[in-house]
Amino acid sequence: xxxxxxxxxxxxxxxxxxxxxxxxxxxxxxxxxxxxxxxxxxxxxxxxxxxxxxxxxxxxxxxxxxxxxxxxxxxxxxxxxxxxxxxxxxxxxxxxxxxxxxxxxxxxxxxxxxxxxxxxxxxxxxxxxxxxxxxxxxxxxxxxxxxxxxxxxxxxxxxxxxxxxxxxxxx
Amino acid sequence: xxxxxxxxxxxxxxxxxxxxxxxxxxxxxxxxxxxxxxxxxxxxxxxxxxxxxxxxxxxxxxxxxxxxxxxxxxxxxxxxxxxxxxxxxxxxxxxxxxxxxxxxxxxxxxxxxxxxxxxxxxxxxxxx
Numbered sequence: 628x629x630x631x632x633x634x635x636x637x638x639x640x641x642x643x644x645x646x647x648x649x650x651x652x653x654x655x656x657x658x659x660x661x662x663x664x665x666x667x668x669x670x671x672x673x674x675x676x677x678x679x680x681x682x683x684x685x686x687x688x689x690x691x692x693x694x695x696x697x698x699x700x701x702x703x704x705x706x707x708x709x710x711x712x713x714x715x716x717x718x719x720x721x722x723x724x725x726x727x728x729x730x731x732x733x734x735x736x737x738x739x740x741x742x743x744x745x746x747x748x749x750x751x752x753x754x755x756x757x758x759x760x761x762x763x764x765x766x767x768x769x770x771x772x773x774x775x776x777x778x779x780x781x782x783x784x785x786x787x788x789x790x791x792x793x794x795x796x797x798x
Numbered sequence: 799x800x801x802x803x804x805x806x807x808x809x810x811x812x813x814x815x816x817x818x819x820x821x822x823x824x825x826x827x828x829x830x831x832x833x834x835x836x837x838x839x840x841x842x843x844x845x846x847x848x849x850x851x852x853x854x855x856x857x858x859x860x861x862x863x864x865x866x867x868x869x870x871x872x873x874x875x876x877x878x879x880x881x882x883x884x885x886x887x888x889x890x891x892x893x894x895x896x897x898x899x900x901x902x903x904x905x906x907x908x909x910x911x912x913x914x915x916x917x918x919x920x921x922x923x924x925x926x
Contacts, residue, residue, distance in 0.1 A: 663860030668894035
């Protein structure tokens with residue numbers, strides 16, 4: 628087969644969500660479901676699910692060690708979903724529209740109190756024209772191309788007293 | 799064999815002249831030829847390049863999620879010459895050339911902090 632590292636990203640995509648057997652240097656062989664192939668290092672991420680659910684084992688074969696990749700089985704919608712869920716961040720809480728609106732208002736008032744220009748653009752807040760905050764308006768929902776402003780705004784957001792609703796108002 | 803050992807040699811710092819991911823740097827060209835091969839093809843049209851970039855970013859994002867899932871977990875590294883070591887994964891660099899690990903268990907003791915060369919690693923595995 629053509630050397631694994633010379634393949635193009637579109638060709639690597641063809642292996643995603645398939646069960647493969649990878650032969651690596653020093654006669655190692657591993658099999659598992661391909662979650663992804665890193666385009667920078669050509670490393671293959673293989674996931675092996677446990678029979679009874681629970682934890683999965685992830686094995687990553689570094690790109691330079693791959694000798695041969697053989698497809699054993701095609702995946703389907705179910706395996707794709709399982710692979711996605713394995714790596715999706717945990718603790719995704721579902722907030723009601725009312726709670727989202729409260730959080731957005733609280734954040735907007737806190738930023739204005741700190742003399743930072745903020746505008747509402749639909750569901751997102753635009754801060755100083757270079758940073759956007761999307762739902763649910765936490766520090767990790769900020770997006771900006773300027774890392775200094777990003778760090779400053781995130782620090783500021785963490786100090787927002789309006790977010791912790793458990794605190795009594797006259798403490 | 800859990801006695802921590804003292805650091806024998808500090809790793810070299812980053813190259814002060816480059817940001818590390820300059821595509822013209824000799825380090826990048828020598829070690830990361832995969833990302834150069836597809837972008838210099840002059841026969842492909844812009845639609846195909848667009849599709850390729852979409853595929854590339856999707857694959858890379860999934861791989862970065864793998865690295866995030868691996869952080870602060872016990873990882874087994876299988877290296878050349880049948881070397882197998884355990885460590886706690888801390889960070890990777892952008893080209894996936896070096897891994898920073900903690901509590902690296904080696905036959906001569908436990909290294910509190912260490913840098914593993916990815917070129918020496920065949921496979922690394924962890925449980926979610």
